[in-house]
Every structure is written in C-alpha cells, then in structure tokens.
Amino acid sequence: MRAGTLDSRVALQRRTTTLSSSGSPSDSWTTLAEVWAAVDPLTGDERSAAEQWIAREQVRFTIRWSEDVQDLSPLDRIVFPFSDAASSPAPTRSIYDVMVVNDRGRRDSMIVLAARRAG
Secondary structure, eight states, X not given: XXXXXXXXXXXXXXXXXXXXXXXXXXXXXXXXXXXXEEEEEEEEEEEEETTEEEEEEEXXXXXXXXXXXXXXXXXXXXXXXXXXXXXXXXXXXXXXXXXXXXXXXXTTEEEEEEEEXXX
C-alpha cells in the first residue's frame, strides 16, 4: 500500500452503553483509533420514503490494518473529516455508518464501505 494515498484523517468509533446513577442505559461513542485513510466516494442517491426525501452517500475508506482496528464491524462508525482541537477553522464533520469491512492482503490494509445519511 502506498502511504501517499492515505491523505485524510478519520476517527473510528464504537458505541458503548453505560448505566446512569438511576439505572437507565446511556449510549456514547468511544474513539477506537484515529487513522489516515484514502476516501473514495462511490454513489449517492435520493429516495422518497414515508413522505420525506432521504439522501444517502456511500464511501469507500481504505485504511492500514492494525490490531487496534482489526475487529471493526458494522456496529461501528467513522467520523470524517477528523481533526484535533488545535486546528482552525474546524471542518464540518460527517458521520458514516460502517456497512462492510474487508481485509485486503495479509494484514496489509482494510476496505471499509460506509454510508452517510444527509439530512
């Protein structure tokens, strides 16, 4: 894999559920890793469902394989673009739901297909 193609910073996140002091469950997202990725837009479409328009964009993220992300699954999500608090101005972030994760090569890279719903 050529490092020059990994030119976008993304955050891989996993949902965690905790119990509040009253015992009710509360969901939050924990960052598994912040990695460099190649981002390739695939498709976009709009549909009418339940009397409203729904737009969706599908993107392919290519990332390096690592032990931190080896168990990435459709239960996780990707935040793109990701930047630390020191950068300015802060870019508009989008959240992509992971649909498919495939290993490429022998612990070389991973292809992650994800979708973003546009509001």
